[in-house]
Amino acid sequence: MEKLQLSLKLLFLVVSLLCHDGKASISSIGGLKMEELLQEKPSQNFTSTKFGSDTSFSLSSAYLCSQSGRKENDKIQRLPGQPDGVDFNQYSGYVTVDPNSGRALFYYFVESPRNSSSNPLVLWLNGGPGCSSLGAGALTELGPFRVEKGGKTLYRNQYAWNAEANIIFLESPAGVGFSYTNTTSDYDFTGDERTAVDTYTFLVNWLERFPEYKTRDFFIAGESYAGHYVPQLAQVILHANTNTNHTKINLKGIAVGNGLIDYESYSRGWLDYYWTHALISDEIYIGHKSNCNFSSPAPPSDICRQYQDQVINATKDIYPYDIFAPLCNSTSSSTLISVFDPCSLDYAFDYLNNPAVQIALHVDAATFPYPWELCNLTMNGSWKDRRLPILPIITELMESGIPVWIYSGDTDGAVPVTSSRYAINKLGISVKTPWYPWYLQNEVGGYVVEYENLMFVTIRGSGHFVPSYQPARALALFSSFINQKLLPSK
Ligand SMILES: *[C@@H]1O[C@H](CO)[C@@H](O)[C@H](O)[C@H]1NC(C)=O
Ligand SMILES: *[C@@H]1O[C@H](CO)[C@@H](O)[C@H](O)[C@H]1NC(C)=O
Ligand SMILES: *[C@@H]1O[C@H](CO)[C@@H](O)[C@H](O)[C@H]1NC(C)=O
Ligand SMILES: *[C@@H]1O[C@H](CO)[C@@H](O)[C@H](O)[C@H]1NC(C)=O
Ligand SMILES: *[C@@H]1O[C@H](CO)[C@@H](O)[C@H](O)[C@H]1NC(C)=O
Ligand SMILES: *[C@@H]1O[C@H](CO)[C@@H](O)[C@H](O)[C@H]1NC(C)=O
Ligand SMILES: *[C@@H]1O[C@H](CO)[C@@H](O)[C@H](O)[C@H]1NC(C)=O
Ligand SMILES: *[C@@H]1O[C@H](CO)[C@@H](O)[C@H](O)[C@H]1NC(C)=O
Ligand SMILES: *[C@@H]1O[C@H](CO)[C@@H](O)[C@H](O)[C@H]1NC(C)=O
Numbered sequence: 001m002e003k004l005q006l007s008l009k010l011l012f013l014v015v016s017l018l019c020h021d022g023k024a025s026i027s028s029i030g031g032l033k034m035e036e037l038l039q040e041k042p043s044q045n046f047t048s049t050k051f052g053s054d055t056s057f058s059l060s061s062a063y064l065c066s067q068s069g070r071k072e073n074d075k076i077q078r079l080p081g082q083p084d085g086v087d088f089n090q091y092s093g094y095v096t097v098d099p100n101s102g103r104a105l106f107y108y109f110v111e112s113p114r115n116s117s118s119n120p121l122v123l124w125l126n127g128g129p130g131c132s133s134l135g136a137g138a139l140t141e142l143g144p145f146r147v148e149k150g151g152k153t154l155y156r157n158q159y160a161w162n163a164e165a166n167i168i169f170l171e172s173p174a175g176v177g178f179s180y181t182n183t184t185s186d187y188d189f190t191g192d193e194r195t196a197v198d199t200y201t202f203l204v205n206w207l208e209r210f211p212e213y214k215t216r217d218f219f220i221a222g223e224s225y226a227g228h229y230v231p232q233l234a235q236v237i238l239h240a241n242t243n244t245n246h247t248k249i250n251l252k253g254i255a256v257g258n259g260l261i262d263y264e265s266y267s268r269g270w271l272d273y274y275w276t277h278a279l280i281s282d283e284i285y286i287g288h289k290s291n292c293n294f295s296s297p298a299p300p301s302d303i304c305r306q307y308q309d310q311v312i313n314a315t316k317d318i319y320p321y322d323i324f325a326p327l328c329n330s331t332s333s334s335t336l337i338s339v340f341d342p343c344s345l346d347y348a349f350d351y352l353n354n355p356a357v358q359i360a361l362h363v364d365a366a367t368f369p370y371p372w373e374l375c376n377l378t379m380n381g382s383w384k385d386r387r388l389p390i391l392p393i394i395t396e397l398m399e400s401g402i403p404v405w406i407y408s409g410d411t412d413g414a415v416p417v418t419s420s421r422y423a424i425n426k427l428g429i430s431v432k433t434p435w436y437p438w439y440l441q442n443e444v445g446g447y448v449v450e451y452e453n454l455m456f457v458t459i460r461g462s463g464h465f466v467p468s469y470q471p472a473r474a475l476a477l478f479s480s481f482i483n484q485k486l487l488p489s490k
Pocket of ligand 7: 313
């Protein structure tokens, strides 16, 4: 735990407020020499071996630039196919996070129709790693619009989260969606640590562009692999708030949905979920359990791999993100738990690849000559440090008084509810409000258990993408989260 903190500390301490070249001296930090800090790294190769030792990497975050006039340029006049009567402001564009290599992150920002000047600011992050918060989060989950079949027109999402907060959707890291770098070798460092620092750099610059949000209550929320991004970013913010002269970000809480927060719990919970939901045989279950070591960072043995393949084979026609849902391609007429159109992501893909949409969003065609993709699978495959421990960070956040919310759609087979429960159990924290059902419109929306500084909420009948599958329940959850209130009992 201390080791990761140290490496993150290293990262933010080198941030200095330079606009153009970022060449600051970092040979000595807080009395510790760089070499000593580097020796504190974990002995396992979970992290990039080059991390911290590469000057351009560390200094890439040494950047804060005047953003005057850029907010106006980012204002979206009108999105192609948007419905009439849009009553809130939309912005999108790039924020440079490293001018030397030409690395810039793309965001889409929606204000609230009402009370936007007092509502909190929320950063939403999708996971992958390598997936887009614009295509998934904004256009199929919690954003103000969804894309109609055909990919040309938009309709209002009745349960959009910007009813209660001003929301930034960030495509992160560079290489995801419209975010890019002009220096290909940047991608050699793509991983959790780079992502956390770039996102922090994005935020402090974005706040220069939108200074009215500098002191606003700020929340971070995300799902899936953002179970890494959200706590890691929160930790960087906490440390930066006390150790730099940057804008102090008014962090009030974090939320992680169906998130990957502990590898061992994830693997164990995933297998148990498949077995208890009748997707695999006893033989595969027992064989997998007794031949795979979930706590080992080593690559799986051949026999373990064979059992993994059997699980995949047995469930290949099940949509993992919502095990009771039809596939996008299927003509199934079975009764659905949710009415979410399983082809929605395809519509978002078509929409975002329309050149007129890209122009309206201020996408720079010169820097973005290739098609927009929902997930960058190359990036997912070459991620540097996906096994970094997250639970110690969650403990640190809780001890620092940052409320942590962990929620879970209970029909997700990708990062199932069992995985979240095993992970929380590992924290060894005491219950403040015992497990109870929460209600929305006289129905059980799910269950809640409150610990000291940690809330665990389930969303009944929801797959991985909670705001897609159970939009009303998701909005109730979000509202409770930003108001830091328990969900309603009967
Ligand atoms: C970590 O990686 C380096 C370089 O690839 C290698 O020399 C070293 O043996 C590895 N350490 C461990 C503990 O696997
Ligand atoms: C990347 O390169 C293009 C073309 O030279 C340039 O227009 C753009 O500003 C660069 N991006 C950044 C973030 O520096
Ligand atoms: C806006 O804020 C006022 C004052 O806090 C509150 O009474 C009102 O309900 C809010 N409106 C909406 C739509 O949230
Ligand atoms: C990313 O890679 C991991 C590990 O191989 C895999 O489990 C996950 O499904 C991938 N994510 C996406 C969005 O493809
Ligand atoms: C912050 O600013 C103060 C006053 O200008 C200065 O003394 C201090 O060294 C600065 N701290 C950092 C970390 O830059
Ligand atoms: C599983 O891996 C962990 C960590 O490498 C190790 O401590 C443990 O002994 C292993 N368990 C078995 C049953 O091999
Ligand atoms: C895959 O599953 C089918 C049954 O659906 C079975 O006939 C086949 O043997 C399985 N293949 C492997 C490699 O396990
Ligand atoms: C989609 O449906 C077509 C026509 O029935 C079929 O040929 C194709 O294999 C299906 N694709 C998937 C991914 O299921
Ligand atoms: C996806 O990420 C890889 C690096 O992992 C990068 O080389 C590639 O350009 C990215 N693809 C797109 C479409 O941005």
